Structure formats: C-alpha cells, structure tokens
Amino acid sequence: MDKTTHFGFQDVATNDKQGLVRGVFDSVASKYDLMNDVLSFGAHRLWKRYTIASSNVKTGDKVLDIAGGTGDLAIEFRKKVGTSGQVVLSDINAAMLGEGRKNLINKGVFGVEFIQLNAQKIPFADNTFDCVSIAFGLRNVTDKNQAISEMHRVLKPGGCLLILEFSKTDSELLKKFYDFYSFNVMPKLGGIIADDEESYQYLAESIRKHPDQETLKTMVLDAGFGFCEYHNLSGGIVALHKGIKI
Amino acid sequence: MQHFVLEQALNYLLDQGAADLGALNGKTLHFALEDLALEVNFICTNSRIFVTADTTGASDVDIKLKSSVFLALLQGEELTELLRQDKIIIHGDVKIAQLLVDLLQQIDIDFEEILSKYTGDIIAYQVGKLAKTFKKSQNPLETLKDELTTLLVAPSKSNLFKHKGV
Known part of the structure; x- marks a missing residue:
C-alpha cells in the first residue's frame, strides 16, 4: 500500500482520502445545516458567531472562507466587509458549494464569490487576504500542514487565520457524555434525519483523530504564523485557533 | 475571553475613528501585570489590534507594572511620572508605550471586571479602589501604605469597604 492516512478510524491510502471525504459530503450536503442544528443543539451558530467576532474583519477587507459549505460564515463576513470588500466562499465539494450558493440566494446575500478549491493548493496569489477561515473543515483535509502553509501564504502580513474545529475536552465527565453521544446517538440521528448513519459515524471518528489544541497550535506556528492562540468553546468540544501572520 | 473583550473594544475605537493606530501599526507590545x-x-498590524495570550513571539516594546499601577494609569496617571517613580518598567520606545496607554484610556470597559477573572472579584475591586485613591492622593505611596495598614488592622475603617456600610 502507498502512504496511508486516517479516514475516521480506518487507515486508507493517502490518495484515497479525498474521494472518501467527498462521498461523505456528497451524501450529507442537502441536510447539512439541519443536522448541525440537531447534533449541536444549535451551539454551532454560537461557535460561528464567536469566530466572526474574533476575526476583526473590517469594511473593505478580503476574506477567504475555506470548506465554507453552506455559507453561514460567508454571509456574516459579507456584512462586515461591505460592498468595498471581497468574500470568497470555497469548498472542495461541489455539492456543498451548490448548497452554499442556494442558501445565500435564499437569504438574499449577493456579492459573494464561489470557488471550488483544494485547501492544499489554494489558487490565489501570495498576500491576498486579510482573513482566512476554515470552520469544521480542517479535520477532513488529507495534508493539514500543507493546507495551513497555503493559508499562511495567501494571507497578507497582519492577516488573521481562524480555524474552528472540534477538539478535545479536559473534563472527564463531559468526555464520557460526549463519547457516548458521538458514537451512539449521532450516527443514529444521522440515519434517521439524513438517511446516512455511516457518514455520521465518520464524523465522530474524524473528530477523535484530529490534533488536540496544543498540537494544532504548534502546527500553525510551524507554518510560519508569528502568533497563535486558541479559545476552547463548550468545554473544549470545539476550539477556535487564531493565527496572526507577521 | 477577557482578551477578546479588550480586543473588541480597541478595534471598535479604531473603527469609529475615535483613535488612530498611526505609529503603533506594525508594532507588537508585550504587556505584563507582574x-x-x-x-x-498587543499586535498592531494591518490597521487593527490583536490581543493575544501568546507572548512567545518577539515584541518591540515590553511594559511591566503592577495591576494597581495599571488601573491608576487608566484613570489618568501620567506615564512619565510612574516611570520616574519606577512603578512601571518599559523596554523599548516609551512613545510607543504612551500611544498604547492613550488608546487604553479611551476604552469604556471595566478593567476591574476583567482583572477580577484573574484575581477574584473582591481583590480586583480592592485593587481598583487602591488605584483610585492612589491617583487622588498627593503622596500616593503613603496613601497606599495607609490603606493597606487600615485594611489589615481594621478592615471596617478602610475606604475600600465604606460603600458597603461595613
């Protein structure tokens, strides 16, 4: 077998992961927002709101939202940058991007650019954006270090990287509850609502395989960011990493 | 979370045009309450300020002081006077430090509340009261000593508790 990586708890050929992840998101795209609301009890909206507030994005800024899916971050960024700014909503998955486009049109949000891209090879020039965000997307990327390096490259000096992602909780009690919920309840709900139990089993597994807060912070600093800190949300179930390019 | 509040307040000031980043742009200031x-x-870059607990990176200016001195500074105490009294230590360009202090003085947030997250509410409140007394006094050091003595020997007579009618 060639080089391997993880896909949930499975080891798969590195070259295969992208296709497998695409399969997951092709399957869940149409129910993605509904499932997020149900599975997080609506908390994902608060986590994203905090992310937007932490961005310090201003009128006229250029923002790239990677793995932006159904566009909830892009919508808020659009309000912040105004007509003089630019928001690019990107996703590797065409079905998710299609849902994003539909969602923005339904909400009357215009002026957002859509692009299908791989976070490991971002098709923008160096020093383009004031802010790059990726919410609940990094754990699905095959080569995370490469992706973070690319995000660093396309950020302007002084630009801000925001990584919102599931992480590790320190609370033993919360961890027990969360493990039970993740592996017993989430896949079942995925089966009932999105008719796809397997994809939500992958979601739970991929969260466990994702680097913890300190490891991800080191990865961000190693990619060349001058500063990085993280804020735990909901007891560390989710963490927001914020890197500043100097 | 306290950094977040401070960062939001500073950038709100900048957004409103109530303050100008000017000479601070491109500078990193390390700030320590000993x-x-x-x-x-405080990372001042790209026309905004980031406030981060990550203090591992290089900084242009280092500012060290005690929390009571910090609160006095925010209430209008002169930076130069505090420097002269060795109550604040600055490595780097003092003018840059002064610009940050000017910005912080304009923020309408309760720093006692922020400090309380680190010290517990009562201690933060006491530090704040000491800072206020410190500023009003002709002889700040003596006032501070008096207040601390009163607080330790006869707490009920301390100015710190007068508002509660203790």
Whole structure:
C-alpha cells in the first residue's frame, strides 16, 4: 500500500482520502445545516458567531472562507466587509458549494464569490487576504500542514487565520457524555434525519483523530504564523485557533 | 475571553475613528501585570489590534507594572511620572508605550471586571479602589501604605469597604 492516512478510524491510502471525504459530503450536503442544528443543539451558530467576532474583519477587507459549505460564515463576513470588500466562499465539494450558493440566494446575500478549491493548493496569489477561515473543515483535509502553509501564504502580513474545529475536552465527565453521544446517538440521528448513519459515524471518528489544541497550535506556528492562540468553546468540544501572520 | 473583550473594544475605537493606530501599526507590545502573572501581547498590524495570550513571539516594546499601577494609569496617571517613580518598567520606545496607554484610556470597559477573572472579584475591586485613591492622593505611596495598614488592622475603617456600610 502507498502512504496511508486516517479516514475516521480506518487507515486508507493517502490518495484515497479525498474521494472518501467527498462521498461523505456528497451524501450529507442537502441536510447539512439541519443536522448541525440537531447534533449541536444549535451551539454551532454560537461557535460561528464567536469566530466572526474574533476575526476583526473590517469594511473593505478580503476574506477567504475555506470548506465554507453552506455559507453561514460567508454571509456574516459579507456584512462586515461591505460592498468595498471581497468574500470568497470555497469548498472542495461541489455539492456543498451548490448548497452554499442556494442558501445565500435564499437569504438574499449577493456579492459573494464561489470557488471550488483544494485547501492544499489554494489558487490565489501570495498576500491576498486579510482573513482566512476554515470552520469544521480542517479535520477532513488529507495534508493539514500543507493546507495551513497555503493559508499562511495567501494571507497578507497582519492577516488573521481562524480555524474552528472540534477538539478535545479536559473534563472527564463531559468526555464520557460526549463519547457516548458521538458514537451512539449521532450516527443514529444521522440515519434517521439524513438517511446516512455511516457518514455520521465518520464524523465522530474524524473528530477523535484530529490534533488536540496544543498540537494544532504548534502546527500553525510551524507554518510560519508569528502568533497563535486558541479559545476552547463548550468545554473544549470545539476550539477556535487564531493565527496572526507577521 | 477577557482578551477578546479588550480586543473588541480597541478595534471598535479604531473603527469609529475615535483613535488612530498611526505609529503603533506594525508594532507588537508585550504587556505584563507582574502581581497577577498576566501577560498579553498587543499586535498592531494591518490597521487593527490583536490581543493575544501568546507572548512567545518577539515584541518591540515590553511594559511591566503592577495591576494597581495599571488601573491608576487608566484613570489618568501620567506615564512619565510612574516611570520616574519606577512603578512601571518599559523596554523599548516609551512613545510607543504612551500611544498604547492613550488608546487604553479611551476604552469604556471595566478593567476591574476583567482583572477580577484573574484575581477574584473582591481583590480586583480592592485593587481598583487602591488605584483610585492612589491617583487622588498627593503622596500616593503613603496613601497606599495607609490603606493597606487600615485594611489589615481594621478592615471596617478602610475606604475600600465604606460603600458597603461595613
């Protein structure tokens, strides 16, 4: 077998992961927002709101939202940058991007650019954006270090990287509850609502395989960011990493 | 979370045009409250300010002081006077430090509340009261000593508790 990586708890050929992840998101795209609301009890909206507030994005800024899916971050960024700014909503998955486009049109949000891209090879020039965000997307990327390096490259000096992602909780009690919920309840709900139990089993597994807060912070600093800190949300179930390019 | 509040307040000021980043742009200021072991970096870049607990990166200016001196500074105490009294230590360009202090003085947030997250509410409140007394006094050091003595020997007579009618 060639080089391997993880896909949930499975080891798969590195070259295969992208296709497998695409399969997951092709399957869940149409129910993605509904499932997020149900599975997080609506908390994902608060986590994203905090992310937007932490961005310090201003009128006229250029923002790239990677793995932006159904566009909830892009919508808020659009309000912040105004007509003089630019928001690019990107996703590797065409079905998710299609849902994003539909969602923005339904909400009357215009002026957002859509692009299908791989976070490991971002098709923008160096020093383009004031802010790059990726919410609940990094754990699905095959080569995370490469992706973070690319995000660093396309950020302007002084630009801000925001990584919102599931992480590790320190609370033993919360961890027990969360493990039970993740592996017993989430896949079942995925089966009932999105008719796809397997994809939500992958979601739970991929969260466990994702680097913890300190490891991800080191990865961000190693990619060349001058500063990085993280804020735990909901007891560390989710963490927001914020890197500043100097 | 306290950094977040401070960062939001500073950038709101900048957005409103109430303050100008000017000479601070491109500078990183390391700020330490020694008695609380509280350190933050103010990264002034790209026309905004990031406030971060990550203090591992290089800084242009280092500012060290005690929390009571910090609160006095925010209430209008002169930076130069505090420097002269060795109550604040600055490594780097003092003018840059002064610009940050000017910005912080304009923020309408309750720093006592922020400090309380690190010290517990009562201690933060006491530090704040000491800072206020410190500023009003002709002889700040003596006032501070008096207040601390009163607080330790006869707490009920301390100015710190007068508002509660203790």
